[in-house]
Amino acid sequence: MSIIYVLIPLAVIIVCIGIAVFFWAVRNNQFDDLERQGYSILFDDDIDSPKQTKESNAVKQTDERN
Amino acid sequence: MSVVIPENGCFHCGLPNTEGERFMVEINHKSYPMCCPGCYAVASAIVDNGLENYYEFRTELAARGDAALDATMSKLAVYDEPELQEEFVFEHGTDKQIQLTVEGITCAACGWLIEKQLAKVTGLKQVSVNVAARRALITWNNDIIKLSGVLQRLSHIGYEALPFQPDEHEASYKKEQKSYLKKLGLAGIMTMQVMMLAFGQYFDVFGNLGAETIAYFNAVSLLLTTPVVLYSGSIFYVSALKAIQARTVNMDVPVTIAIAATYIAGVLAVNNNDGEVYFESICMFVFFLLVSRFLEHRSRHKASELSSNMLKLIPVTALKWDGSDWTSVIAKQLQVNDLVLVKPGESMPIDGIIESGTSTVNESMLTGEFEPVVKMMGDKVYAGTLNQEGSINVKVSSTIKHAVMNQILRLQELALMSKPKIAKVADEVSRYFVIAVLLVSGLTYWYWWSVGNPDAFWITISILVATCPCALGLATPSALTCAMAKLNKLGVLLKRADALEQITTATDIVFDKTGTLTKGEFSLREFAFSDAFVKENVSIRNDKIEKSTEDQSEQDFILALGSFIESRSEHPIAGAFLHDYANYNFSMSAFTVHVGKGISAKVNEFNCHMGSRRFIQAQCQAAEMMYANGTFDGALDDANVVLMINEEIVATFIVTDTVAPEAKALVEKLGRYRLSILSGDEQHNVNKLANELHIANAFGNNTPDGKLKHIKQQQAAGKSLIMLGDGINDAPVLAAADVSIAVGNASDLAKNAADVILLSHRLNALDDLLTMAKKTKSKIKQNIAWALGYNMLVLPFAISGLLSPWQAALGMSLSSIIVVYNSTRLMK
Known part of the structure; x- marks a missing residue:
């Protein structure tokens, strides 16, 4: 059982790191808008108009995903 | 496709398309019909900029495009005036920063579209869009691009972005919101840890724990609980101290006593290695109390944010004769005797006298009289009224500060100060409740101590925790928050949540005529x-x-x-x-x-x-x-x-x-209120409408001041009034009424004064609002009944010592959860 004398302080340190990260996030307005950022992953990067084929492929892929 | 476009609807905005295939735009190799040149221009701009992805992922239809885009955009140049920018642009190092309210944001895809569109503009340093608040924060280099250029870019893709007047409390709300979030997060995370250690002890997960291990667990728990007590719980102590300083008690007093006593007893127990500790109960207690405060605060913050979005800063500009040419200036800069040109369709920038030209002017926003007034040379015109037909030259007769409109504004400010205060039922109830709790726990402690029970202290703590008015505190804010969210979906914006409580006690509904009932x-x-x-x-x-x-x-x-x-x-x-x-x-x-x-x-x-x-x-x-x-x-x-x-x-x-088509049906539904019309229009016109709608009381020929007097008289006679209005002349009455409602197309001044804003143009929303207010009130009553009932039920167990503090804390939390769940049923 003596392992808990190591594990619990370790857990406490990790919790402290977690809280530090959380405070940082609150200070940097990460919780201001919970609707929007969830969608960013769905969008492709810029579509270059001349490369039409690439664009349609990308679109088809996203269609399948939906 | 994640959004459903109605049959024969415009692909962009979804409104019925009557133009057939006149406006076709090719999106992702398919042609789609648009309903108007406005939508066509916006959709084309989106495609030309390579942003078709927007149409793939949007979850709501867009707002309709502005057909008079060029005219709108040419007006934006005025936002570059340094004198105007002083009010809302901040220096950000060498760059400038502004917060804009963006009209037309319907879903998360809009946020992406705006950021992508602006990312390509040189000179723009940073763009961040907040979809929930419908705002954008923009940082730009003023040497490379002007603010009007940024705004034009946005209107190209169909968003109207304008500076606005933030609520005076908004900055402090935001700071508090962050502090609540940090305190809540800390309490939550620590509660998990402490609970883990406590569970190990309660259920002997590790087999029989030695005394040394238990001491070790307690010491770690103390370490983890300390920041929760000192930081997260601090708001309760501050509030309790304030109450005691004011020689009264509030809910935070027993809360503070319970937390402080339990914590100090725990510290002593760890030090002496003897006695019981209830650290997990403290953490859970603080966490649940914080959740309720956080919910209450967030609903207020959100309401203030949305309502200040409606107060856009649209500067009034005027064409001034500078001796050789007409130049565009801000109305504020105009001096007496300046000559100003007002074109048809524009509103008067200032009070003045017509030098030349003839026109008809719509003065309904000042007088309530609907028929336009013919104005000729020598007639007086007033700022804010609308010039309808001819171009006129106006000689300024008083500066904007002394314009009739600003006098009304001052009247409104005065009226706002005399607004009747609401007695908060829950606060009253809880004060007596708190005094009772303190008395009962004091007596109980004295009794058990005199009997010689060693657990007297913990029994008292149990009483304080078990009877904690946490569920009572949640009863009102949780119901109001849910009702507000639901009403928002129905197109009703509440600027003040407690207006809902007042609506249910109202006896009279007073309508403005022009623009509200008509x-x-x-x-x-x-x-x-x-x-x-x-x-x-x-x-x-x-x-x-x-x-x-x-x-x-x-x-x-x-x-x-x-x-x-x-x-x-x-x-x-x-x-x-x-x-x-x-x-x-x-x-x-x-x-x-x-x-x-x-x-x-x-x-x-x-x-x-x-x-x-x-x-x-x-x-x-x-x-x-x-x-x-x-x-x-x-x-x-x-x-x-x-x-x-x-x-x-x-x-x-x-x-x-x-x-208005729905007015008749609405009036029929409002039978239990005393209805009246209060208008600036002539008496016989008001009577005619009152007869048509079967409204008993009609009062015409009222100036803004007269309307205010009328309302005050009624209030002095013990009536509680709901007032609906839209014009500038309604602003003072709206500020004075017990509950004031601004209808959809109301002037900014009216919206500013109102407690509730109907976002849609349907009057029917009033009925939704009244029904919701009634439902909310009964929900609050249920919640209070439950919270008090539970506390009464558990009190005998706590007094008799059958309840240990951790059971009390668990029961209290469950009771709170039941209250919150009951409130969320309002959202359905």
């Missing part, structure tokens, strides 16, 4: 025409149109002719003539507009005059004589628009402001 625009009520004339000429019609019944086609013809003539007029009466004339072979060869009187035109071979009776009389004495004797059967005696063709009167029309 549409505030002309429409055709009745018309009559000469059969002989129409029978002769109905052949002008195209062959394309189907042969319907004789009668209908005759009506159709006269309406089409009237609409065709009026199509050249800027006068608001022309808005009543919207009949489709495409099926007729009309052509106009000459036309003259007589400001404030009517219009003369030559249509095909007809010499037409259309306008007021006086105008027709002036044009042709004989025709008026004939009219008086009855030219054709059924001519309308009280018609205000007359059509004369070749010196013969052929049609008469009654055009008036019409009642």
Whole structure:
């Protein structure tokens, strides 16, 4: 059982790191808008108009995903 | 496709498309129809910028495109004026920063679209869009790009972004919001850890724990609990201290005693290695209390954010004569005796006297009187009123500070200060409750201590925790938060959540007339025409149109002719003539507009005059004589628009402001209130409407000051009033009424003064609001009954010592969760 004398302080340190990260996030307005950022992953990067084929492929892929 | 476009709807905005395939845009290799040039321009701009992805992922339809885009954009240049920017632009290092409210954001895809569109603009340093608040924070380099350039970019893709007037409390709300979030997060995370250690002890997960291990667990728990008690719980102590300083008690007093006593006892127990600790109970207690406070605060913050979005800063500009040319200046800079040009369709920038020109002016926002007033040389015009027909030169008679509109604004501020205060039922109840709890726990401690029970201290703590008014505290805010969210979906914005409580106690509903009960625009009520004339000429019609019944086609013809003539007029009466004339072979060869009187035109071979009776009389004495004797059967005696063709009167029309279509049904539903109309319009007009809608009380001829006096009288007589209004002249009354509601197209001043804003133009939302208020009130009562009932039930167990502190904390949390769940049922 003596392992808990190591594990619990370790857990406490990790919790402290977690809280530090959380405070940082609150200070940097990460919780201001919970609707929007969830969608960013769905969008492709810029579509270059001349490369039409690439664009349609990308679109088809996203269609399948939906 | 994640969004459903209605059949025959515009691909961009989803509104019905009547233009067929006239505006087609190719998106992702498919052609889609648009409903108007506005949507066409926006959709094309999105495609041209390579942002088609927007259409793939949007979850809501877009707002309709602005057809008069060029005109809108040319006005944006005024935002570059340094004097104006002082108010809302901040220096951010060498760059400038601004927060904008963005109209037209409907879903998360809009946020992406805006950021992508602006990312390509050189000179823009940073763009971040907040979809929930419908705002964008923009940082730019003023040497490379101007603010108007950024705004133009946004209007290209269909978003109207403007600076706005933030709520005075908004900054502090935001800071508090962050501090709540940090405290709540800390309490939550620590509660998990401490609970883990506590569970190990409660259920002997590790087998029989040695005394040394238990001491170790307690020490770690103390370490983890300390920041929760010192940091997260601090708001309760501050509030309790404030209450005691004010020689009263609030819910935070027993909370503070319970937390402090349990914590200190715990510290002593760890130090002496003897006695019980309840660290997990403290953490859970603090966490649940914080959740309730956080919810309450967030709903207030959100309401203030949304309502200040509505207060856009639209600077009033004016064209000033600088000796050689007309230059655009901000109205604030105008001096007495400056000469200003006001074009048709613009609002007066300032109070002044007409130097030259004639026009009709819509002063309904000041007087409530709907019919436009004819203004000629030497007449006074007022800032905020709308110039409708002719260009006029105005000599400034007083600076904007002393304009009539600003006097109304001051009246509003005064009225706001005298607004009746609400007695908060829950606060009253909880104060007595708190005193009772403190007494009971004091007596219990004394009893057990005198009996010699070693657990006297922990029994007292149990009482304080078990009877904690946490669920009682949640009862009202959780119900109000849920009701607000639901109402928001129904198109009703609450600026003050407690307005819901006041609505249920209201006895009277007072309506403004123009723009609230009526549409505030002309429409055709009745018309009559000469059969002989129409029978002769109905052949002008195209062959394309189907042969319907004789009668209908005759009506159709006269309406089409009237609409065709009026199509050249800027006068608001022309808005009543919207009949489709495409099926007729009309052509106009000459036309003259007589400001404030009517219009003369030559249509095909007809010499037409259309306008007021006086105008027709002036044009042709004989025709008026004939009219008086009855030219054709059924001519309308009280018609205000007359059509004369070749010196013969052929049609008469009654055009008036019409009642909003849903007003009648709404009034019927409001039977249990005392209804009245309060208007600046003439008494006989107000009476007419009151009769039509069966509203018992009608008060006309009221100035803004008169309206305010009327409301104050009623309030002095013990009535509680709900006031609905829209105009500038309603702003002071809205500020004074117990609950004030601004309808959809209300002026900014009215919105500013109101507690509730109906976002849609439907009056029906009022009914939704009243029903919701009633439901919310009964929900609050249920919650309070449950919270008090539970506390009463658990009290005997706590007093008799059957309940240990951790059981008390668990019970208290469950009770709170039940209250919150009950409130969320309002959202359905």
